Amino acid sequence: MAAVATCGSVAASTGSAVATASKSNVTSFQRRGPRASVTNDSGPRLVSIAGTRPSVRNGQLLVSTGLPALDQLLGGGLAVGTVLLIEEDKYNIYSPLLFKYFLAEGIVNGHTLLVASAKEDPANILQELPAPLLDDKCKKEFDEDVYNHKTPESNIKMKIAWRYQLLPKMEIGPVSSSRFGHYYDASKRMPQELIEASNWHGFFLPEKISSTLKVEPCSLTPGYTKLLQFIQNIIYEEGFDGSNPQKKQRNILRIGIQNLGSPLWGDDICCAENGGNSHSLTKFLYVLRGLLRTSLSACIITMPTHLIQNKAIIARVTTLSDVVVGLESFIGSERETNPLYKDYHGLIHIRQIPRLNNLICDESDVKDLAFKLKRKLFTIEVDFIS
Amino acid sequence: MLDSLLALGGLVLLRDSVEWEGRSLLKALVKKSALCGEQVHILGCEVSEEEFREGFDSDINNRLVYHDFFRDPLNWSKTEEAFPGGPLGALRAMCKRTDPVPVTIALDSLSWLLLRLPCTTLCQVLHAVSHQDSCPGDSSSVGKVSVLGLLHEELHGPGPVGALSSLAQTEVTLGGTMGQASAHILCRRPRQRPTDQTQWFSILPDFSLDLQEGPSVESQPYSDPHIPPVDPTTHLTFNLHLSKKEREARDSLILPFQFSSENTKSSLLRQQALLRPRPGQATSHIFYEPDAYDDLDQEDPDDDLDI
Numbered sequence: 001m002a003a004v005a006t007c008g009s010v011a012a013s014t015g016s017a018v019a020t021a022s023k024s025n026v027t028s029f030q031r032r033g034p035r036a037s038v039t040n041d042s043g044p045r046l047v048s049i050a051g052t053r054p055s056v057r058n059g060q061l062l063v064s065t066g067l068p069a070l071d072q073l074l075g076g077g078l079a080v081g082t083v084l085l086i087e088e089d090k091y092n093i094y095s096p097l098l099f100k101y102f103l104a105e106g107i108v109n110g111h112t113l114l115v116a117s118a119k120e121d122p123a124n125i126l127q128e129l130p131a132p133l134l135d136d137k138c139k140k141e142f143d144e145d146v147y148n149h150k151t152p153e154s155n156i157k158m159k160i161a162w163r164y165q166l167l168p169k170m171e172i173g174p175v176s177s178s179r180f181g182h183y184y185d186a187s188k189r190m191p192q193e194l195i196e197a198s199n200w201h202g203f204f205l206p207e208k209i210s211s212t213l214k215v216e217p218c219s220l221t222p223g224y225t226k227l228l229q230f231i232q233n234i235i236y237e238e239g240f241d242g243s244n245p246q247k248k249q250r251n252i253l254r255i256g257i258q259n260l261g262s263p264l265w266g267d268d269i270c271c272a273e274n275g276g277n278s279h280s281l282t283k284f285l286y287v288l289r290g291l292l293r294t295s296l297s298a299c300i301i302t303m304p305t306h307l308i309q310n311k312a313i314i315a316r317v318t319t320l321s322d323v324v325v326g327l328e329s330f331i332g333s334e335r336e337t338n339p340l341y342k343d344y345h346g347l348i349h350i351r352q353i354p355r356l357n358n359l360i361c362d363e364s365d366v367k368d369l370a371f372k373l374k375r376k377l378f379t380i381e382v383d384f385i386s
Numbered sequence: 387m388l389d390s391l392l393a394l395g396g397l398v399l400l401r402d403s404v405e406w407e408g409r410s411l412l413k414a415l416v417k418k419s420a421l422c423g424e425q426v427h428i429l430g431c432e433v434s435e436e437e438f439r440e441g442f443d444s445d446i447n448n449r450l451v452y453h454d455f456f457r458d459p460l461n462w463s464k465t466e467e468a469f470p471g472g473p474l475g476a477l478r479a480m481c482k483r484t485d486p487v488p489v490t491i492a493l494d495s496l497s498w499l500l501l502r503l504p505c506t507t508l509c510q511v512l513h514a515v516s517h518q519d520s521c522p523g524d525s526s527s528v529g530k531v532s533v534l535g536l537l538h539e540e541l542h543g544p545g546p547v548g549a550l551s552s553l554a555q556t557e558v559t560l561g562g563t564m565g566q567a568s569a570h571i572l573c574r575r576p577r578q579r580p581t582d583q584t585q586w587f588s589i590l591p592d593f594s595l596d597l598q599e600g601p602s603v604e605s606q607p608y609s610d611p612h613i614p615p616v617d618p619t620t621h622l623t624f625n626l627h628l629s630k631k632e633r634e635a636r637d638s639l640i641l642p643f644q645f646s647s648e649n650t651k652s653s654l655l656r657q658q659a660l661l662r663p664r665p666g667q668a669t670s671h672i673f674y675e676p677d678a679y680d681d682l683d684q685e686d687p688d689d690d691l692d693i
Binding site: 091092093096118119206262263264265266267268270271272273304306307309331332 | 504505506507509510513514543544545546548549552553574577578579580582
């Protein structure tokens with residue numbers, strides 16, 4: 001009680017805080033809001049870009065990855081200027097989903113998208129984005145999804161340890177009218193008008209490159225060079241790095257690169273153990289990280305690491321990325337028939353979380369996470385079995 | 387399912403080995419698609435044209451469009467070839483088709499191409515050829531393309547084979563036991579789970595496909611049949627299950643701190659007994675001798691609370 005009195009007197013010295021403290025009796029600690037700073041010298045103002053929020057741990061600006069459960073595991077979201085690397089599962093079924101959730105989140109928030117792929121046309125990728133679940137009807141659908149999938153055993157109310165029934169699972173229900181992190185219905189497509197209203201750039205490798213280029217050793221493969229030039233042009237022209245100081249509202253650029261490192265990009269790390277271009281991918285990631293750190297952008301990359309022959313390259317790639325998430329699906333492995341894993345479709349491994357302006361990183365306590373793709377939602381749960 | 391392999395389109399890999407050769411299956415599939423009226427192109431690199439055409443009747447032979455790269459692979463004779471770029475040029479030319487007729491391209495063999503061309507270039511060209519019809523806008527103008535590639539597994543390391551498998555829509559691995567050939571078919575549709583199936587078959591002398599019921603038919607999941615699934619509840623030293631009497635006793639147990647809302651005498655007595663120990667009972671006493679260093683706060687704020 002004495003402590004509050006002293007800080008009340010400190011707060012009284014700054015004129016605006018006293019007024020706010022007396023109005024709301026919660027606490028005397030008040031931030032000087034924008035209404036108090038009418039003068040030019042207003043102190044640090046929060047950059048309020050749609051779809052971002054500052055991290056409560058280290059003040060970094062965060063964007064949502066499109067999956068609120070994954071956001072929670074990463075400590076609130078993906079920091080602007082960092083790379084999220086997804087190690088693809090063996091048959092490439094679940095990693096495109098995470099890729100699409102990231103892009104769909106960008107469309108819903110009004111961010112600019114840059115989609116690069118060597119396999120599919122980016123316009124086709126955008127047509128297949130999941131539809132967002134918005135506010136009131138989504139809560140109803142979420143609840144009925146949860147109840148439909150409850151097994152009979154879990155319906156028995158716990159009698160002795162009844163407090164544990166109130167323990168929340170890792171999944172969070174949709175928060176109505178939240179501006180950060182939306183839910184998506186994987187069985188429906190995003191409405192066409194939302195896609196057309198968004199600002200997106202596509203990079204489809206077969207269109208951009210002619211096939212008779214000669215590659216010198218120890219340099220970037222031409223596909224990677226073109227992609228880096230493309231990204232750099234977009235960042236510069238649209239002012240994401242602050243180079244065009246115009247009137248426009250600041251926005252985030254979401255970059256999505258699909259199947260990086262596969263032979264379709266012209267990179268042979270999946271084909272040979274000691275190819276001529278073994279440094280191409282690592283150089284690409286290094287330059288990409290430099291581009292991202294100096295601009296307001298966030299990037300998601302999916303990579304077929306199970307095909308890379310030289311394991312040292314995987315270690316280098318992990319170090320050069322910021323957040324690394326690995327997906328391991330149970331299809332085709334002996335775990336598929338294991339009764340302990342029957343509710344889940346695979347395991348999700350958080351391999352690395354960055355330390356941004358920190359000495360420690362924000363790891364979650366649980367390491368055994370499993371995911372399942374329900375009828376509409378992709379959920380990540382703590383795997384209580386192992 | 388073996389007979390509907392080409393219905394899906396895309397790249398179909400036929401992986402054979404020394405014991406179970408795949409060229410006869412390749413020829414059988416080529417014959418089947420020729421009889422269906424599709425356009426068939428053969429890129430013959432490994433065996434001569436006469437050897438490949440052997441066994442086909444003239445009707446089928448007339449329908450096959452054969453590109454011979456066996457006789458003169460490096461084009462030393464400098465004749466007017468239809469495809470000057472070698473096999474890669476031939477494949478690239480096929481990327482630019484505009485026919486609505488479905489096409490089957492048979493590569494005999496893909497191993498030959500993989501040993502002589504860089505793997506990445508080959509993957510890019512194969513992807514471009516086999517995915518011409520996947521644009522949703524103009525799917526009606528270009529017919530479905532199937533690329534059948536014969537791959538000799540033992541010639542390559544895991545890298546190139548893995549890279550090609552990830553590109554392939556369907557992968558057929560040949561095997562068998564006791565003289566009976568089998569094909570393990572793994573089908574990857576773009577956004578669905580892969581399905582696999584084992585089919586026993588034999589090829590008749592006129593290269594038609596004869597599907598059979600082999601020793602162990604039907605799809606085998608990847609679990610090993612010799613190891614039974616482990617039941618963790620066997621051989622325990624404690625009892626995990628309740629008998630009926632025990633279950634009834636457990637259900638009728640009244641929990642100590644759960645009080646029902648009714649004010650029956652028994653529940654009131656129970657409540658009193660737990661929350662307020664009766665003075666007559668032999669409760670335990672605590673004797674407290676304050677030390678010199680103990681700081682007893684006379685102004686204990688909790689005294690105001692009235693429980």
